[in-house]
Amino acid sequence: MENSFLIKTKDLVKTYPMGQTKIFALNGVNLNFMPGDFAGLVGPSGSGKTTFLNIVGSLDSPTEGSAVVMGKKIEDLSHKQAAWLRNKNIGFIFQTFNLLPVYTVYENVEFTLLLLNLSSKERKDKVMKALEWVKLADRAKSKPAQLSGGESQRVAVARAIVKEPSLILADEPTANLDAENSFNILDTMEELNREMETTFIFATHDEKVIKYLRRKITLVDGKVAKDEVFENKNVKGEDQ
Amino acid sequence: MIIPRLALKNLLGAGLRTWLNVVVLSLSFVLIIWLQSLYRGMGEQAKEAKTDIEFAGGQYWHESYDPFDPLTLEDAHGVVPGPVQEKIDKGEATPILVTQATIYPEGRLHTILLKGIDPQQSVVILPSKFLVQEGEEIPALIGTRMADSTGLKLGDWVTVRWRDAVGTFDARDVQITQVMKTSVGTVDQGQIWIPLEKMRELMSMENESSLVVVGKNTEEIPTVQGWNFKSLEFLLADIEYLVRTKTAGGSIMYIFLLLLAMLAIFNTQVLAIFRRKKEMGTMMALGFTRSKIIQLFTLEGAMHSVLAAIVAAIYGIPFLVWFAKQVGPCQRG
Numbered sequence: 001m002e003n004s005f006l007i008k009t010k011d012l013v014k015t016y017p018m019g020q021t022k023i024f025a026l027n028g029v030n031l032n033f034m035p036g037d038f039a040g041l042v043g044p045s046g047s048g049k050t051t052f053l054n055i056v057g058s059l060d061s062p063t064e065g066s067a068v069v070m071g072k073k074i075e076d077l078s079h080k081q082a083a084w085l086r087n088k089n090i091g092f093i094f095q096t097f098n099l100l101p102v103y104t105v106y107e108n109v110e111f112t113l114l115l116l117n118l119s120s121k122e123r124k125d126k127v128m129k130a131l132e133w134v135k136l137a138d139r140a141k142s143k144p145a146q147l148s149g150g151e152s153q154r155v156a157v158a159r160a161i162v163k164e165p166s167l168i169l170a171d172e173p174t175a176n177l178d179a180e181n182s183f184n185i186l187d188t189m190e191e192l193n194r195e196m197e198t199t200f201i202f203a204t205h206d207e208k209v210i211k212y213l214r215r216k217i218t219l220v221d222g223k224v225a226k227d228e229v230f231e232n233k234n235v236k237g238e239d240q
Numbered sequence: 241m242i243i244p245r246l247a248l249k250n251l252l253g254a255g256l257r258t259w260l261n262v263v264v265l266s267l268s269f270v271l272i273i274w275l276q277s278l279y280r281g282m283g284e285q286a287k288e289a290k291t292d293i294e295f296a297g298g299q300y301w302h303e304s305y306d307p308f309d310p311l312t313l314e315d316a317h318g319v320v321p322g323p324v325q326e327k328i329d330k331g332e333a334t335p336i337l338v339t340q341a342t343i344y345p346e347g348r349l350h351t352i353l354l355k356g357i358d359p360q361q362s363v364v365i366l367p368s369k370f371l372v373q374e375g376e377e378i379p380a381l382i383g384t385r386m387a388d389s390t391g392l393k394l395g396d397w398v399t400v401r402w403r404d405a406v407g408t409f410d411a412r413d414v415q416i417t418q419v420m421k422t423s424v425g426t427v428d429q430g431q432i433w434i435p436l437e438k439m440r441e442l443m444s445m446e447n448e449s450s451l452v453v454v455g456k457n458t459e460e461i462p463t464v465q466g467w468n469f470k471s472l473e474f475l476l477a478d479i480e481y482l483v484r485t486k487t488a489g490g491s492i493m494y495i496f497l498l499l500l501a502m503l504a505i506f507n508t509q510v511l512a513i514f515r516r517k518k519e520m521g522t523m524m525a526l527g528f529t530r531s532k533i534i535q536l537f538t539l540e541g542a543m544h545s546v547l548a549a550i551v552a553a554i555y556g557i558p559f560l561v562w563f564a565k566q567v568g569p570c571q572r573g
Contacts, residue, residue, distance in 0.1 A: 059525060080529050087527020098522040102253025112526045114242045159526075 006167060006199050007033040007056055011065035014051050014222075025051040027222035028065070033201065035166065038193045039215035040202035047219040049203035053169045056201065057090050058082040070166060087115050091160030091198075095172035097152040099144040099159075105131070106140040109158045116163065130162035131155075134188055150181030157185060161192055167199045168192075174206050182208045243532065247539040251547065257508060258544070264504050265548035268497040270556035275490050277560065281567070283483030285423075287476050291456070292365045293424045295475045300324055300452040300467045305338070310353070313340050314403065317448045323462040324452050332458050334361035335449035337439050341402040343432070345390045352386075353431040354402055356439030356449075363455045366427065370418035371435045378438055380414035383428025387419045394419050400432065405444040412442065501548075509541045 012029040015022040026048045033039060041049040054060040055067050058074050059082075067074040070089055077085065086092075091112075099108050109127045118126070131137040134154040144152055153173060160168050170189070174182035190212055192198050202209055210216060218226040251258050305316035320328065320335055327333040334357065341354040359371040371379050380400075382392060392398060394416055401411040414434060422428050440446055454461065454469075461469050513520075520533050528536075 057525065079531075083524070083527050083529040083532075086525060092522075092525040094522070094525075096518075098518060098525075100519060100522065102250055107249075114246075115527050 004034065005032045005068070006035045006037070007031070007067070007069050007201075009052075009056075009065065009067045012052070012055065012062050012067055013064035014048070014055060014060070015063045024222045026055075026062070029219075029222070029224055031217065031224060031227070033199060035199055036193065036197040037199045037201070037215060038190065038213060039200070039217060040204055040209060040213040041217050041219055042204060042210060043219035043225070044205075048222040049219055050171055051222075052219070053171055053201065053203050056167075057092060057169045058085050087112065088163070089165050089167060091163070091165040091168040093153070093156050093160050093168060093170040093173045095175045097144070097149075097156045097176070099147075099152055099155055101144050103143075104140065105136060105142050105144070105147070105155050108144065108155055109162050112159055112163055126162050127158075130158040133161065133192070134158045148181075149176050150178070150184060153177055153181070153185055154188070157188060161196075161198065164196065165198065167201070169201050169203075171203045172206070173202065174204070174209055179208065182206070186212045243535050243539055247536055247543055250536070250540050251543050258547070261501075261505050261508055261544050262548045262551050265501040265544060266552035266556070268501040269548060269552040270559065271497055272494045273552075273556065274560060274563070275493065276487070279483060279486045279490055281564075283479060283486075286479050286483075289423045290426075290476060290479060291472060293422060294364060294427050295453070295472055296363050297454045297456040297458045298461065298469060298471045299454065299475065300333075300464070300469050302450050303466050303468060305450045310340050310351075313338055313353075313450070314407075317405075317445055317450050318466055319447045320449055320452060321464040321467060323464055324467065325447075327454065327458065328452065331362065332455045333452050334358050334363040335436065335452045337436060337443070337445060337448060338450040339402055339439075339443065341400050341432070343390065343398050343400050345392055345396075345398050350390055351430070352400075354400060354439065355431055355433050356436035357433055358436045363453050366433070367418055367420050368433070371433065373435050373438060378412055378414040378434055379417040381418050381420060381433040382416055382431070383425075384419055384421050385425060385428045386431060387416075389429070392416055392419075398432075400434075402443065404442065410442060505541055505544050509537065513537065 009029055009031050012026050012031075013024070014026040015024050017023075025046075029048070029052065031052075041052060043049055051060070055062055055074060056069055058069065058072075058077060061075050061077075069085070072081070072085055074082070092098075100111065103111065106127055109130055110123055113123045113126060128137060128140070131140055134157050136151060136154050136158065139147065139151065139155075144155070147155065153176070156173075160170075168189075173189075174185060177185065186209060189200055193200050202213070204210065214230050216226075216228045216230070217224060218228075302316045302318050304312055306312050317337060317339075324333060328335055337356040339354050341352050343350050343352055357366065357368050357371065359368045359373075361368055367381065370381050373379055380398070382390075387393065390398075396416045397413050398416070399411055399413050401409060404410050414432065420428070427433075436449075440448060452467075463469070523533055523536075524530070
């Protein structure tokens with residue numbers, strides 16, 4: 001059972017210095033995630049949601065404790081190993097989409113594949129497949145500035161899924177979207193989760209996202225306050 | 241190959257910001273090349289003109305002759321030694337007699353150098369043929385600078401006074417038979433050319449001269465007593481020094497221009513690093529290592545220079561070619 005965890009954190013602590021004192025962003029977090037989880041971290045601002053995602057995404061390292069992601073101890077990874085883990089296995093979706101403004105939609109999605117030594121045909125096939133998934137194949141040549149918020153986030157989703165990662169970390173993915181676009185994005189993500197067994201971990205305040213979660217972890221002051229699992233949710237996030 | 245491709249894409253994608261830097265840098269490149277070639281061209285032209293019009297293949301100076309000390313000119317003359325006279329007879333050299341004199345155009349006194357040259361000579365490119373004497377009148381040749389400073393015109397008569405070989409004052413009227421336009425001020429400013437033989441006769445200096453100009457392609461330079469041979473290299477040393485000084489002065493400007501351009505690029509890149517922090521974070525999240533991001537930004541900065549060189553070539557080469565056509569070839573005589 002131990003080895004089947006996609007993510008396992010033990011006594012995870014992350015502190016930031018502030019003057020003479022230390023701020024505890026995470027304070028002894030023990031959480032495990034299985035492949036195919038569709039989970040969310042909820043809690044007020046400053047509760048440690050984003051910090052947790054950053055550590056699990058190998059963008060940051062813990063101050064104390066350990067985080068094992070896909071068998072790799074995050075605290076022991078070199079910059080290069082961490083970058084490789086992100087490139088191969090982890091997709092990110094951000095609140096502000098973070099598309100690269102000088103590239104087209106196609107190039108933004110292709111960007112993440114450039115480091116994987118794929119042929120241009122392989123890259124093209126994967127990019128077009130990802131864009132078809134998010135129903136944006138016809139906007140491949142557009143620049144991010146020409147897209148609506150919903151379309152931009154769908155491009156960000158395509159960029160996250162194009163390399164078919166095992167894990168997608170989404171930090172407030174619907175915060176800049178209206179209700180209709182939020183539901184569209186969430187439907188797409190849940191479909192991906194079901195069809196490809198991609199693990200999704202969200203950091204969110206948004207009730208619309210929370211409605212879709214099959215597992216809701218509440219963080220308060222860097223600690224896990226509640227960990228709830230909803231086994232019987234359907235595709236649309238509705239209770240059966 | 242990913243990094244150069246992305247750097248180029250970022251560079252071109254940045255639009256106006258990139259082009260502003262590129263244009264500033266390319267202007268610096270073109271200005272540096274233009275000024276450098278201007279100085280070199282001016283130097284080369286001055287050397288070529290001086291060689292053709294004044295120095296030819298070098299000069300024998302009478303041992304007392306010092307062009308920078310007019311007070312010594314009274315004694316700076318002597319009979320041309322045999323081996324040099326042989327060259328003169330063969331047309332491979334031409335003697336010049338120099339003395340101080342005064343003229344009185346429009347009632348004002350001007351101290352000048354009176355120079356005698358053989359009207360038939362072909363060693364230096366001077367219009368000495370206008371000094372061919374047909375009657376008793378003494379023909380005189382002056383340059384445009386001399387004409388401007390004295391008010392003398394073609395056909396004018398002017399009284400010239402000098403001391404002869406024994407120190408006696410003598411004076412004659414000469415007629416301006418030609419006003420030559422030349423780029424070499426040292427055969428023009430403050431001097432009057434008259435026929436050599438007439439000058440020798442008036443000054444009682446038979447067969448004497450102050451210097452002898454040797455033809456350009458003369459290989460054999462005999463050593464003679466009482467005369468010093470000054471090579472072309474020695475004679476052109478002042479111009480070489482002047483060009484070097486100008487070039488050194490120019491270099492300060494090049495450094496300033498390049499610093500300005502580099503500052504613009506550095507400033508843009510530093511600002512870009514702050515402005516593009518989010519972009520860098522996204523790249524890291526997508527799997528770029530720190531070193532790859534540093535490579536990307538460094539290459540982006542360096543590509544400014546490459547792009548600037550291309551842009552500079554696009555408008556700089558036609559401009560420099562056009563400019564070269566406007567100013568060259570150098571004017572002589």
